[in-house]
Amino acid sequence: MAELPSMQQLKNFIIYGKYGNFTSAANAANITQSAFSAQIKKLEDVVGVRLIARSNRGSHLTKAGELLFQRLEPILDELEGCLDEVRSMDGRAQPLSIGIMLSLGDIHMNRHLAYFQQHYSGASFQVYNLEAQELLQKLRNDELDIISLFRLPSMDIDGYEQVCFCKETIVYYAPHIVVSGGVATADFIASQPLAQYSPQYVMNEYLNQFLSAHTSLPLQTQAWFSTPYAMMNYCQANRIGALLPERFLKALGVVGGWYDVDPPIVLPCYLLYKRSNPRYEAIQVFVDYMKRTYHVPS
Incomplete structure (x- = not known):
């Protein structure tokens, strides 16, 4: 033979x-x-x-x-x-490979995965935190089974199964800056020192375009970071502000120092995956769990 x-x-x-x-x-x-x-x-x-x-x-x-x-x-x-x-x-299913957008923060997804493992026998996962375009590339190349990210205008996500599981509100986090009236306008954000996501991130591009559309003031960007954790910590140690997910701050127990943005920034959060994936049934079990968690209609 x-x-x-x-x-x-x-x-x-x-x-x-x-x-x-x-x-x-x-x-x-x-x-x-x-x-x-x-x-x-x-x-x-x-x-x-x-x-x-x-x-x-x-x-x-x-x-x-x-x-x-x-x-x-x-x-x-x-x-x-x-x-x-x-x-x-035999209870030895291959782990699902899940990718999470760096700028989204992984704290919620980690909690979901921990809960899911406790209540669904045999479930296991490999979790990767990557920039949005890296996530899409790895999903395209079958290196990830499912990814979680913001849907931003510059992203091409056609051709994938798509589930919107929540909408994320972006807030202005500035614990050492007083925001008059409790609402941060685009003019106010641009007038203060600003921490941003790394320039190569699509979130950086999106937020810059948002601010440019609502203020004529030049941005006073003083620092760039790869994760919301680093941005939050830097803001806590310095007189500087950043645009961060509200849900991320709440999950970390941050109860003050952040303000609503005017006009509001609300981004849909999606799960993306391929119907042709050989682990499609396992993916569907996890997606259904996420939909129930966030009360998404079937």
Whole structure:
């Protein structure tokens, strides 16, 4: 009987087919490029056909490689789904990989996951905190099963299953700044020192566009941070303000020092996932739980 490729070799080949170059594919597979190349070479030896053409200008799938990629991807998804189903019969279901938007804060999702694990036998999760575009990229490449993020105008989320599970109010957090009248206008926010999300984040882009649309004053940004935790801590130690999720502050027990924004900033929070995911049934169980938690109509 002829030798068959290993699952890891096949999965790495699928990863290459999605990225189209060895460097990106090796990073996605979380192994060194030399180890990744060795896996692909072993696969080609077993199959007996060159699957990837290599040259000084780069690499690409051969015709045989394109055929294998097109035929293999759905088969591999089905096989992984079958294995997950078999493991679940023995209480060993594969964990769901869940991605959470950095600017959203993970404290609520962590609590949901802890509660879900207590009440649903065998449930397990791997949680990743990433920037929004990274989340979408990893969902697109099947590296995450489900992601939670704000739906912002610059995001393309068509083509995914979408569940809006709550709406998030953004408030002005400034414990050392007195806001007259208890409401922070765009003019007032722009007139004070401001802490913002990192410039490469879509939340930074969105909030800058929001403020620019409602004030002609230039922003006095003095610091940039990757997480709402860091922004909150910096505001607590300095005379500076930041735009943060109200639900995030409440979850951390922050009862004062934040103010409503005028005009209000209300962002829908979505769960995104693929119908074609082999763990679709497990995803649906979690999504239904989230919908019940936030009283979302079915």
